[in-house]
Amino acid sequence: MKQGELGLNLSTKRTRKREFLDEMSQVVPWADLVALIEPHCPKKKTGRPPFPVGTMLRVHFLQQWFGLSDPAMEEALHDVPLYREFAGLDGAMARLPDESTILRFRHLLERHDLAAQILTVVNGMLAGKGLMLKAGTVVDATLISAPTSTKNSSGERDPEMHSTRKGKQYYFGMKAHIGVDADSGLVHTVIGTAAHVSEISQAHSLLHGNETDVFGDAGFVGVHKRPEAAPGVRWHVSMLPGKRRRLDLSDRAQAMLNEIESIKAKIRGKVEHPFRVLKQQFGMAKVRYRGLAKNTAQLKTLFALSNLWMARRALLAYGV
Structure with missing residues (x-):
């Protein structure tokens, strides 16, 4: 046997x-x-x-x-x-x-929209253990591809997805917009949209309301001037790449500006780790369902699980 x-x-x-x-x-x-x-x-x-x-x-x-x-x-x-x-x-x-x-x-x-509540429960537990400080937020978005083929039962692509251009390449799918705790790199807010929706239009919806400082890349230039901008929040947006390349580093003032940009980039880099876990660790490089609602629910679940994965060593040290 x-x-x-x-x-x-x-x-x-x-x-x-x-x-x-x-x-x-x-x-x-x-x-x-x-x-x-x-x-x-x-x-x-x-x-x-x-x-x-x-x-x-x-x-x-x-x-x-x-x-x-x-x-x-x-x-x-x-x-x-x-x-x-x-x-x-x-x-x-x-x-x-x-x-x-x-x-x-x-x-x-x-x-019952329980994926969003799962994220809330997980983050409440992490905050209770002091792993999410919520004094600052980093905002960003990533593209997630959807099937472009029309060889399916409906004979059409997913009508809730959309095309957008990034650099010189076109993508079809959705965007995952996230707000990340600037200290821990843990995700506190997730919004799913079609790919053509601009990042800056979702920026203020990614804030939890208690932060004093928010960091974003050059795609968020002018975000503080939008009508929905919350008072009392300081936005730290990266300089446009072309403008930064033109800085004269032999000039002390411009060299200091370059150093400030480097510091902002290090803080902003915290937002890339959840995206790496989502796409590389959990394999969410393409959408798995039709429609934004189902895929956004899955994103919220995956980001809740990615928070636990990123904080696992601290949680195990607590004896959870």
């Missing part, structure tokens, strides 16, 4: 995937998130008992981390013992959720 047929796992190697899931299992505030979602779950009185909310939430997060569709997630639960173990489905007679169950849970989160 084979080792797998006995339900034994004699391997001693701790893979990177196992290390990742073990760390995330410790830092995610499971009890708070289950308490958030449970009131919205339908109460079944007949038929098979539903899967626990905690189990479905773990399956949902596995989907987000590893970029799995609903059918692929169902198959992965059958094929990968590590996923079953993480979701608490590793018993010998455990029933596994099928793709319809996984889909219904995702739709439940979307219908």
